[in-house]
Amino acid sequence: MPFAHITGTGSAVPERILDNAGLEQIVDTSDEWITRRTGIKERRIAMVDKNETTAALGALAARRAMQMAGVSADQIDTIITGTVSADRIFPSAACMIQKEIEAFNAAAYDISAGCSGFMYALDIANNNIKAGMSKTCLVIGAERLTTLVNWKDRGTCVLLGDGAGAAILQNRAEPGGILSTHIKSDGRYWDLLYSDSGNDPPPELLKGLASVPFHLKMEGNRLFKQAVSSMAGIAETALVQNGLTREDIQLVIPHQANLRIIQAVAEKLKIPMDRFFTNVHKYGNTSSASIPLAMDEANRSSRINHGDIVLLVSFGAGLTWGATLLKWAATNPG
Ligand code: UT7
DSSP states (O other), rough: EEEEEEEEEEEEEEEEEEEEHHHHHSSSSSSHHHHHHHOOOOEEEOOOOGGGOHHHHHHHHHHHHHHHHHHOGOOOOOOEEEOOOOOOSSOOHHHHHHHTTTTTTTTEEOBTTBTTHHHHHHHHHHHHHHSSSSSSSEEEEEEEGGGSSSTTOHHHHTTOOOOEEEEEEEESSOOOEEEEEEEEEOOGGGGGEEEOOOOOOOOOGGTTOOOSEEEEEOHHHHHHHHHHHHHHHHHHHHHTTOOOOOGGOOOOEOOOHHHHHHHHHHHHHOGGGGBOOOOOOHHHHHHHHHHHHHHHHHHHHSSSOTTTTEEEEEEEEEEEEEEEEEEOOOOOOO
16 A cells, blocks of 8 residues: 655745734734733735735645645646635635646645644545555645634634645655544534624725635634644544654644644643744644644754654644644655
């Protein structure tokens, strides 16, 4: 049975930075509160006049991953995009990305699994490669969450940001790459985080931001607790299934929703924080994009090295959560 190796990673974020001081001008909040409660200092905001669509960000991240993997567009047989903020209800972001990167030999589709979209997409890609149905798969997490934000709700608008990350998965005979994937959901709690109707235009400071007639609603406290127990639980499952212990893990790349959630997961797993990769201070919560964005940054800054055991772990709306355990193979920074 072939193994699915990650042979390239890429990411892309919008140019515009909105820092906590900028948010103080939009809602009744403070840099002190946001930093203390979430660890977030700034986030990126996609702008219409710069054509920073979900598809454009996803395509840019994809091109960077393809370049690192040395993979041409016509080699890609599958494109799977995890997203909850595709530019249109249909067609899929994946099909719009396919056009941008000219990967016309691929089947392209989206996965809607909240912030676990990339983890669900990895699960499908890994299974397809193992089953011999796919040889070269492009997996993307791309979001423009700021289009869904209620800019009058300080409980949510300070948390979210835009961006995209991508990975090329290829079939290889040598063992390694993805060791296992684990995905779970519990629809009983869908109403802890969902999109509702609402169409307030963004405030003056955010002129040029796209907005759609939906708003994100969230029950933060209850989600926080679910996030910690679900992520810690599924990480344990991944370790046990592979006969590994926490000492075997070189790096954990968790979903970047809140630094306090990551710290609580670290405490529960008894893995020190210096083995967790975080960039939530720069990007906020970018939903499906958060793990591939962090993975690309960790890869390009040599926080992940050949042979490392890496744990990816996510949590999001649905509720959904997931983990992927990897034995990292060296990638060529390109
Ligand atoms: O991506 C996956 C899904 N998302 C998550 O997993 C997010 C999980 N939840 C969280 O990260 C946290 O619950 C939040 C960051 C959303 C909120 O932090 P918290 O420590 O749970 O705060 P809280 O909601 O309990 O609010 C505490 C206080 C409240 O004031 P009172 O009632 O104590 O007077 C809020 O009104 O903080 C107030 N507050 C704010 N103050 C200043 C809430 N948002 C803000 C704000 N600025 N932006």
